[in-house]
Amino acid sequence: MATEPLPLQKTAAAAAVDIAPVPATSQTGRPLVRFDNVVKRYGDHVVLDGLDFSVRRGENVTLIGPSGSGKTTILRLLMTLEKVSDGVIWVDGDPLSHTRAPDGSLRPATEKHLRKARKKIGMVFQQFNLFPHMKVLQNITEAPVSVLGMGRDEAETRARELLDLVGLSGKTDAHPSQLSGGQQQRVAIARALAMQPEILLLDEVTSALDPELVAGVLELLSDIARNTDITMLCVTHEMNFARDVSETVLMFDAGRVIESGSPEKIFTDPAHERTREFLTAVL
Numbered sequence: 001m002a003t004e005p006l007p008l009q010k011t012a013a014a015a016a017v018d019i020a021p022v023p024a025t026s027q028t029g030r031p032l033v034r035f036d037n038v039v040k041r042y043g044d045h046v047v048l049d050g051l052d053f054s055v056r057r058g059e060n061v062t063l064i065g066p067s068g069s070g071k072t073t074i075l076r077l078l079m080t081l082e083k084v085s086d087g088v089i090w091v092d093g094d095p096l097s098h099t100r101a102p103d104g105s106l107r108p109a110t111e112k113h114l115r116k117a118r119k120k121i122g123m124v125f126q127q128f129n130l131f132p133h134m135k136v137l138q139n140i141t142e143a144p145v146s147v148l149g150m151g152r153d154e155a156e157t158r159a160r161e162l163l164d165l166v167g168l169s170g171k172t173d174a175h176p177s178q179l180s181g182g183q184q185q186r187v188a189i190a191r192a193l194a195m196q197p198e199i200l201l202l203d204e205v206t207s208a209l210d211p212e213l214v215a216g217v218l219e220l221l222s223d224i225a226r227n228t229d230i231t232m233l234c235v236t237h238e239m240n241f242a243r244d245v246s247e248t249v250l251m252f253d254a255g256r257v258i259e260s261g262s263p264e265k266i267f268t269d270p271a272h273e274r275t276r277e278f279l280t281a282v283l
């Protein structure tokens with residue numbers, strides 16, 4: 001199948017990778033992601049309680065909030081690893097969590113719909129989650145070949161470009177267990193980018209790393225944020241990084257967004273007492 005170039009502009013770090021045209025929908029101004037009254041329950045426990053927020057194409061958003069407030073749940077819902085209990089998640093104007101029936105009504109999404117929708121979205125986890133039995137190169141080529149139907153040669157060429165981008169061109173034949181945490185996380189980032197996602201979800205991706213490895217991974221992500229059209233939703237406690245890469249910070253508590261604004265505004269002059277308390281605890 002024909003594939004679009006990776007959505008990376010040419011920079012020092014991304015020199016080997018082509019620029020993707022910005023899709024026409026970006027001019028329409030409609031949100032790329034919209035949570036519309038989303039409820040998520042586990043049994044009686046209401047984690048998300050009528051959550052509303054939206055993200056524009058190309059916008060980099062940081063999600064902050066106390067432990068257990070539902071940040072990972074939001075990303076897992078977007079990644080279609082979990083199903084909403086109520087409400088609708090929209091991606092680029094289409095329902096992610098639902099399928100449109102012939103009469104226009106929304107029904108819970110079928111597996112086929114979810115498989116298609118998932119292609120737009122990539123996720124990097126706190127614990128890397130690489131396939132342990134596969135070498136680095138295969139970790140990156142597996143999904144493009146099996147999910148996107150990309151030819152193996154093309155997938156390998158792109159995987160090598162991406163490994164170059166993340167500074168690991170010498171590690172194609174290593175197994176994940178032979179890499180440091182920082183190197184594994186770089187492979188996980190390359191693996192997510194290999195799917196050419198429009199939306200990249202990052203869930204505390206540096207919190208399992210040794211302190212000396214954190215800066216390098218954050219620098220790589222900053223580079224991707226600045227130089228690509230990818231829309232990033234990022235859960236992080238790295239406030240300097242959030243300030244550096246995000247246009248918008250969303251503060252969650254008790255299943256809702258209690259405050260949103262620019263990093264400058266939220267970090268220096270939050271409107272909400274709960275945000276102030278949270279920031280005092282983490283900064």
Ligand SMILES: Nc1ncnc2c1ncn2[C@@H]1O[C@H](COP(=O)(O)OP(=O)(O)OP(=O)(O)O)[C@@H](O)[C@H]1O
Pocket residue numbers: 042045047065066067068069070071072073074
């Ligand atoms: N599979 C599950 N079954 C039951 N409860 C769950 C499940 N996943 C998450 N929860 C609950 O949902 C709530 C939100 O969890 P979530 O992981 O989204 O929080 P978080 O904001 O990411 O927290 P942290 O900052 O600690 O990572 C928690 O109370 C958690 O116990």
Ligand SMILES: [Mg+2]
Pocket residue numbers: 071072073203
């Ligand atoms: Mg979490």
